[in-house]
Amino acid sequence: MKRSERLVDMTKYLLERPHTLISLPFFADRYNAAKSSISEDLAILKRTLANNQNGILETVAGAAGGVRYIPFLGHDHAKEYLLDLASRIEDPSRILAGGFVYLSDILGNPQDLRRIGELLATKYAYSNIDAVMTVETKGIALAQSVARYLNVPFVTARKRSKVTEGATVSVNYISSSLDRVSKMELPTRALKKNSNVLIVDDFMKGGGTLTGMEELVKEFDCSIAGICVLCEADFDKSKLVDNYISLIKISKIDTTKKIILAQPGNFLSVTDFNRF
Amino acid sequence: MKRSERLVDMTKYLLERPHTLISLPFFADRYNAAKSSISEDLAILKRTLANNQNGILETVAGAAGGVRYIPFLGHDHAKEYLLDLASRIEDPSRILAGGFVYLSDILGNPQDLRRIGELLATKYAYSNIDAVMTVETKGIALAQSVARYLNVPFVTARKRSKVTEGATVSVNYISSSLDRVSKMELPTRALKKNSNVLIVDDFMKGGGTLTGMEELVKEFDCSIAGICVLCEADFDKSKLVDNYISLIKISKIDTTKKIILAQPGNFLSVTDFNRF
Numbered sequence: 001m002k003r004s005e006r007l008v009d010m011t012k013y014l015l016e017r018p019h020t021l022i023s024l025p026f027f028a029d030r031y032n033a034a035k036s037s038i039s040e041d042l043a044i045l046k047r048t049l050a051n052n053q054n055g056i057l058e059t060v061a062g063a064a065g066g067v068r069y070i071p072f073l074g075h076d077h078a079k080e081y082l083l084d085l086a087s088r089i090e091d092p093s094r095i096l097a098g099g100f101v102y103l104s105d106i107l108g109n110p111q112d113l114r115r116i117g118e119l120l121a122t123k124y125a126y127s128n129i130d131a132v133m134t135v136e137t138k139g140i141a142l143a144q145s146v147a148r149y150l151n152v153p154f155v156t157a158r159k160r161s162k163v164t165e166g167a168t169v170s171v172n173y174i175s176s177s178l179d180r181v182s183k184m185e186l187p188t189r190a191l192k193k194n195s196n197v198l199i200v201d202d203f204m205k206g207g208g209t210l211t212g213m214e215e216l217v218k219e220f221d222c223s224i225a226g227i228c229v230l231c232e233a234d235f236d237k238s239k240l241v242d243n244y245i246s247l248i249k250i251s252k253i254d255t256t257k258k259i260i261l262a263q264p265g266n267f268l269s270v271t272d273f274n275r276f
Numbered sequence: 277m278k279r280s281e282r283l284v285d286m287t288k289y290l291l292e293r294p295h296t297l298i299s300l301p302f303f304a305d306r307y308n309a310a311k312s313s314i315s316e317d318l319a320i321l322k323r324t325l326a327n328n329q330n331g332i333l334e335t336v337a338g339a340a341g342g343v344r345y346i347p348f349l350g351h352d353h354a355k356e357y358l359l360d361l362a363s364r365i366e367d368p369s370r371i372l373a374g375g376f377v378y379l380s381d382i383l384g385n386p387q388d389l390r391r392i393g394e395l396l397a398t399k400y401a402y403s404n405i406d407a408v409m410t411v412e413t414k415g416i417a418l419a420q421s422v423a424r425y426l427n428v429p430f431v432t433a434r435k436r437s438k439v440t441e442g443a444t445v446s447v448n449y450i451s452s453s454l455d456r457v458s459k460m461e462l463p464t465r466a467l468k469k470n471s472n473v474l475i476v477d478d479f480m481k482g483g484g485t486l487t488g489m490e491e492l493v494k495e496f497d498c499s500i501a502g503i504c505v506l507c508e509a510d511f512d513k514s515k516l517v518d519n520y521i522s523l524i525k526i527s528k529i530d531t532t533k534k535i536i537l538a539q540p541g542n543f544l545s546v547t548d549f550n551r552f
Contacts, residue, residue, distance in 0.1 A: 003280060004283055005320060007283045007287075008321050008324040009324050011283075011287040012287055012291060012325075012330075012331070015287075015291060016390065044281060044284060045284050048281045048284040048285050049284070049288075052285065054288075055288070096440060097439065097442075098439050100439055100440040102440070102442055102463070102465070104432070104463060104466060105429065105466075108423070108429045108430045108432070110420075110423050110424045110427050110429070110430075111293075113424070114424075136412060136413045137412045137434065137438075138440070140417065140420075141416065141420055144386075144389070144416075144417055145420075147384070147386050148386045148389070148390075151386050151387070153381065153384045153385050154384045154386075155380070156384070163372065163373065163374050163376055164377075164378070164414070164479070165372070165380060166378055187378070187380060189381075190380060190381075190384075
């Protein structure tokens with residue numbers, strides 16, 4: 001196979017398997033090419049990704065070595081996307097009764113989910129995440145997107161018992177927007193002990209739901225790698241969680257004047273983009 | 277930029293934007309290259325994808341023309357994956373009380389979701405799908421995956437009213453596994469009139485939930501492009517829907533003897549793979 005064809009196939013192969021170590025002999029075999037040619041191919045790939053600030057090709061030396069594709073977005077791409085997203089969220093037709101915001105279109109848009117997944121996968125690219133956790137329903141799209149780019153499984157806590165999940169572990173938590181004790185649960189087989197878990201959700205008001213997920217992670221003898229939300233309601237009363245990351249911060253919702261103000265959250269300032 | 281670098285970037289760019297027409301001048305501009313060079317690049321890309329039976333690069337001629345990347349998996353890839361998936365589903369530890377099957381690990385695994393999304397996007401690659409619909413909770417992963425490869429939005433019907441979705445349209449349906457009348461609903465703004473909708477779900481026993489989604493699609497004055505499920509329980513009583521497509525058919529679940537039998541569903545026989 002010619003270099004040009006190898007490069008197309010290699011790019012596709014690596015993009016489909018993020019965070020997975022692929023050995024040089026594997027590629028040499030696949031293309032019936034010398035290892036030195038493969039190395040040159042990979043150098044081209046690495047350089048192209050780095051020039052675009054859109055992906056890292058990591059080289060692991062030694063006998064057990066190879067290359068690993070790390071989805072990683074540069075600061076400028078991240079900022080540009082988040083400014084655009086914030087301005088779209090400022091659309092007053094999103095305002096719902098009770099100070100909620102309609103986000104289902106964004107959470108069902110493949111191109112938004114791709115960008116959001118890449119952003120969160122950038123932040124946690126080097127955090128050795130084993131699994132992503134969310135709670136039904138709207139956090140699922142987010143969990144799936146970041147899980148795709150970290151290439152780890154995601155698990156979904158349920159708010160109601162289901163017969164299609166088998167034995168479960170459940171916790172109680174205070175749902176701060178409803179001011180009542182709620183329950184969430186996860187199948188016992190969903191998470192392995194000692195996993196490093198990234199918690200994600202779509203919207204944070206008081207953070208009650210997030211404390212439920214924190215509890216659940218602890219019940220499974222796992223550690224919390226981080227807590228991320230797509231939007232935080234910054235105008236809401238004090239939060240029940242700290243150390244969370246938000247992509248978008250909503251500073252004001254005026255339901256009578258139909259005003260909603262949004263801006264990028266703390267994501268940009270807490271992420272280390274200097275990895276290229 | 278050199279051809280080798282262009283090919284890497286072009287592959288990534290197209291893979292990230294399936295079913296989207298990209299004009300030749302766009303690429304010529306992006307790489308500061310002649311249109312004839314870009315045409316040669318695209319020919320290499322097209323040939324490489326076709327040789328691997330893993331993607332189609334469609335050329336659209338004329339002034340408004342360009343290229344479009346269509347995720348498309350060849351028959352042999354599809355068969356190989358479905359046989360492997362069926363054998364993994366035959367694991368007796370998946371059997372739950374009531375003849376249900378534990379599938380959450382598959383529905384939370386990025387590599388499975390990639391394959392499943394590619395398969396369904398292959399079947400409907402030329403069906404002009406406008407949106408994918410599912411009902412919470414476990415169908416969401418499926419809907420998101422196929423929506424990603426068709427590059428259309430997906431919408432999630434809810435079984436309970438939520439204050440975070442605004443006005444909704446609701447329908448009643450007979451949940452065949454529970455033998456009772458249930459309700460599902462979708463925000464009025466979720467689907468545009470006259471959309472061509474692909475319905476997906478994770479598991480079909482009697483098909484009651486699918487009839488609910490059919491109703492919902494009609495209430496929105498939309499058309500049904502197709503109905504797909506990951507698994508159908510073939511041993512169950514007669515189905516309430518026909519013309520559905522299943523990736524996996526479960527022919528037997530014996531909860532006492534701990535036996536579960538699975539095989540590829542009708543997907544392979546109803547899909548036209550001759551498009552390369």
